[in-house]
Amino acid sequence: MERRQALHALAGSAVVAALPFGRAHGADAAPFKIGFILPMTGQSASTGKQIEAAAKLWMAQNGSSVAGRKIEMIIKDDAGVADTTRRIAQEYVVNDKVDVLAGFGLTPLAFATAPIATQSKTPMVVTAAATSAITEQSPYIVRTSFTLPQVSVSIAEWAGKHGIKNVVTFVADYGPGIDAEKFFKSQFLLNGGKVTGEIRSPLRSPDFAPFLQKVADLKPDAVFVFLPSGQGAAFMKQFGERGLDKSGIKLIATGDVVDDDQLNDIGDVALGVVNSHHYSAAHPSAMNKKFVAAFEAASKFRPNFMAVAGYDGMHLIYNALATTKGAGGGDALLAAMKGQIFESPRGQILIDAQTRDIVQDVYIRKVERVAAMGNQLYNVEFDVQKAVKDPAKVK
Numbered sequence: 001m002e003r004r005q006a007l008h009a010l011a012g013s014a015v016v017a018a019l020p021f022g023r024a025h026g027a028d029a030a031p032f033k034i035g036f037i038l039p040m041t042g043q044s045a046s047t048g049k050q051i052e053a054a055a056k057l058w059m060a061q062n063g064s065s066v067a068g069r070k071i072e073m074i075i076k077d078d079a080g081v082a083d084t085t086r087r088i089a090q091e092y093v094v095n096d097k098v099d100v101l102a103g104f105g106l107t108p109l110a111f112a113t114a115p116i117a118t119q120s121k122t123p124m125v126v127t128a129a130a131t132s133a134i135t136e137q138s139p140y141i142v143r144t145s146f147t148l149p150q151v152s153v154s155i156a157e158w159a160g161k162h163g164i165k166n167v168v169t170f171v172a173d174y175g176p177g178i179d180a181e182k183f184f185k186s187q188f189l190l191n192g193g194k195v196t197g198e199i200r201s202p203l204r205s206p207d208f209a210p211f212l213q214k215v216a217d218l219k220p221d222a223v224f225v226f227l228p229s230g231q232g233a234a235f236m237k238q239f240g241e242r243g244l245d246k247s248g249i250k251l252i253a254t255g256d257v258v259d260d261d262q263l264n265d266i267g268d269v270a271l272g273v274v275n276s277h278h279y280s281a282a283h284p285s286a287m288n289k290k291f292v293a294a295f296e297a298a299s300k301f302r303p304n305f306m307a308v309a310g311y312d313g314m315h316l317i318y319n320a321l322a323t324t325k326g327a328g329g330g331d332a333l334l335a336a337m338k339g340q341i342f343e344s345p346r347g348q349i350l351i352d353a354q355t356r357d358i359v360q361d362v363y364i365r366k367v368e369r370v371a372a373m374g375n376q377l378y379n380v381e382f383d384v385q386k387a388v389k390d391p392a393k394v395k
């Protein structure tokens with residue numbers, strides 16, 4: 001039996017009352033459309049691949065209707081190019097009449113779409129991009145990923161308390177990198193540390209060699225790194241090739257650099273790297289174990305932080321549509337998204353009703369080879385800051 005037929009069969013039975021998203025609504029209602037825009041090709045293709053797999057897993061597990069309204073998910077590739085994102089968003093709202101826009105793999109792509117969300121009053125669920133200011137670009141933006149200030153402050157605090165006195169920062173030269181640099185520095189100074197160099201590398205086709213040479217010359221106690229998902233493996237490879245892993249200069253980072261998507265490819269050079277982030281595939285909750293097992297069975301690769309934000313983005317949208325009893329409508333959906341609290345594979349999350357940004361736990365982790373998990377590399381959590389609000393939004 002096809003999945004759709006199976007769901008129709010279910011809808012006719014008493015079982016449906018027990019399903020959280022299964023309450024009846026007018027059977028002739030138009031489908032509810034979720035228009036994802038993701039980088040499926042180009043430098044950030046892993047982000048698209050992860051979020052697509054997670055959104056499909058959510059639907060496979062939770063059904064393709066909410067309150068009797070059929071859900072139609074559309075995914076289009078912007079290749080990480082902002083003009084393309086904007087064009088697809090326009091087509092989505094004008095031609096397809098989508099009910100929700102979702103995705104946005106890089107900060108400039110979210111910025112390009114914000115005015116379209118505002119003009120069309122369409123909720124825009126950001127499941128990847130992580131510059132703090134994104135949520136301020138439109139009152140219709142809600143975020144399920146994270147912010148760079150949120151994760152950079154935690155590692156700065158950890159470094160300050162663990163004997164690291166001077167640091168060189170090394171970030172990708174655009175929104176999230178500049179956020180990471182700024183918020184790492186201000187917290188590290190508060191903890192008594194010094195930043196002795198601030199290096200930025202171009203987002204597109206970066207060559208890390210000259211920057212790594214500069215780090216080696218400056219000889220800090222540690223280098224703090226942020227690079228977007230997908231660039232970590234190339235960076236770590238050059239870090240090892242230039243012998244920096246054996247130079248006595250510690251590497252600390254946001255979790256983007258030792259991303260679950262690439263960690264096994266990065267290999268032993270990552271061992272011992274302490275980093276901070278909101279999600280590890282090794283997060284030891286029962287819900288996460290189930291999530292990872294189902295994801296790996298369906299996709300044949302490990303979910304990373306992009307996947308979990310895509311999965312939670314779908315959860316948020318399903319909850320909002322259930323709250324409106326299948327009716328939808330931009331303003332009603334947005335109102336239903338604000339203030340949602342639910343358990344995610346990463347831990348409990350909250351959508352702050354004032355800022356529409358995510359409040360979540362941030363973990364300090366160390367890369368280890370885990371015998372009990374197939375002898376693979378994982379980010380093993382060893383400390384946590386609970387319910388962290390984006391520090392850039394704490395007045």
Ligand code: DHB
Nearest residue numbers: 106107129130228229256
């Ligand atoms: C952004 C992209 C990433 O891949 C990431 O890991 C963090 C932030 C961004 O462009 O906002």
